[in-house]
Amino acid sequence: GAVVSQHPSRVICKSGTSVKIECRSLDFQATTMFWYRQFPKQSLMLMATSNEGSKATYEQGVEKDKFLINHASLTLSTLTVTSAHPEDSSFYICSAKRALGETQYFGPGTRLLVL
């Protein structure tokens, strides 16, 4: 099957610090990865689309300078939350799509708590 992992699964940080979340496709190459955010009792909200080797495309209302996305290889994308604040506390989920396929596979999510 297609497995997507995320690291860390859970992180607590102080306000003002930066946090990096990794998303890896373990058994396939993904030219496209997606980053979502989910607040309690809400649906997933797409933040950005990340294509390997090019700049990410951000959804409207998502600050690209605050949520830095790097997709340097076909198996790894990173999301860095810069100068995190308590309102950035959320469940962050990535997904990855095979180069020639259609189905997206999701990671297990990273729960971020900013104190």
Next chain:
Amino acid sequence: DAKTTQPTSMDCAEGRAANLPCNHSTISGNEYVYWYRQIHSQGPQYIIHGLKNNETNEMASLIITEDRKSSTLILPHATLRDTAVYYCFVRVGRLGVNRDDKIIFGKGTRLHILP
């Protein structure tokens, strides 16, 4: 992508078949029907997809009407572990694969399996 509508919530007795409907009356000829689910505090999980023929895998069956305007996801013997939010999407398939296509999550159907 065509829009889908799903009931907000459903109940199903444990051991019985859970039938989750989805309406996609504006579906195009090259759009597949996809189903995912999200168990609490986990990333979404791919279940099944199909174009026009009924499909079955180890998790579920997908029944698509002849006019393709609606579909039903069937979990044949629901267990408590099937309690989740189920999402139905329609998306362009492989022949029309768009590298930047993305899943925009609606509210889905919250399925409660009753013991």
